[in-house]
Amino acid sequence: MDEKIACVFCNGNANVAFEELTLLNGKIILWNQPYYKCNKCKKEFVTSEQMLRTEKELKTHFAFNRPIISTGRSLAITLPTDLVDFYKLKKGTTVRLVPEDNRTVKLVV
Numbered sequence: 151m152d153e154k155i156a157c158v159f160c161n162g163n164a165n166v167a168f169e170e171l172t173l174l175n176g177k178i179i180l181w182n183q184p185y186y187k188c189n190k191c192k193k194e195f196v197t198s199e200q201m202l203r204t205e206k207e208l209k210t211h212f213a214f215n216r217p218i219i220s221t222g223r224s225l226a227i228t229l230p231t232d233l234v235d236f237y238k239l240k241k242g243t244t245v246r247l248v249p250e251d252n253r254t255v256k257l258v259v
């Protein structure tokens with residue numbers, strides 16, 4: 151990542167800076183996310199490279215692999231403690247499974 155790039159708005163000098171990024175209404179906080187701030191017009195922006203980095207970090211921190219287990223006649227997956235704490239889940243909480251496409255199911259809390 152370059153320390154300095156040309157501002158996308160005014161072509162002035164933009165320096166890299168870091169901030170904490172809050173997502174999902176404060177449920178997820180990523181520290182030290184890079185962005186650029188222009189010295190001339192004072193506008194702030196991120197490059198696609200920075201966006202990709204942020205996305206990757208998000209997926210690394212909040213994606214988990216879980217095997218499918220069987221409980222009696224049903225199949226089940228267990229939830230990692232990090233997710234349980236994060237979304238304040240407890241036994242008896244109803245969650246909703248929403249199919250996104252033929253490879254993705256979203257869990258809605």
Ligand SMILES: [Zn+2]
Pocket residue numbers: 157158159160161162188189190191192193
């Ligand atoms: Zn600028």
